[in-house]
Amino acid sequence: MYYTLLITVFITAAFLVVAAYVVAKLIGPRSYNPVKGEPYECGIPTYGQSWLPVHVGYYLFAILFLMFDVETVFLYPWAVAVKAMGPMALATIGFFMLVLVFGLAYAWRKGALEWK
Template structure:
């Protein structure tokens, strides 16, 4: 019974997605303009070579941002069930925060947060 239900749900999902794509293709406006194929940034046409090196600082800053963004993703569920976890949960999240703060201090000392 479960496998039959799975097949029905799978076929229904595939059919609905295919129908949505087909209807979107039918009613979407069509305009073939050569400008649509050009790459641009901020509406300004590119000049010269578009492949260029960026400073490593941009990547380090992005990685640090992602690290602390992921931290908030982990902190929210923890905050929701804090009372149920007890002291063990508090100690584990304090350890997690300590590791992240040490990482931030290390990046700060190395100058990864400075725009030079």
């Protein structure tokens, strides 16, 4: 019984994806201009290589942002259900916050938060 429902969901999802693709191909605008295949459509030709190296500081900053963004995502459900979970919830979130504080201290000590 459950497998029938699961198979129905997968078939419906596949049908909707294919239907959306077909409708987009049928009614979507078409442009066969060869300029559309170029990397930039602003009209200004590129000089040199289009791929430039990016400073590693941007990646470190993005990883730190994601780390604290994920922390916020996990804190919200905990705050909603903390009464029902009791003192164990406080200990668990305390450990979670401790790991994040150690991560922040490590990044700070290594200089990942400084723009040079």
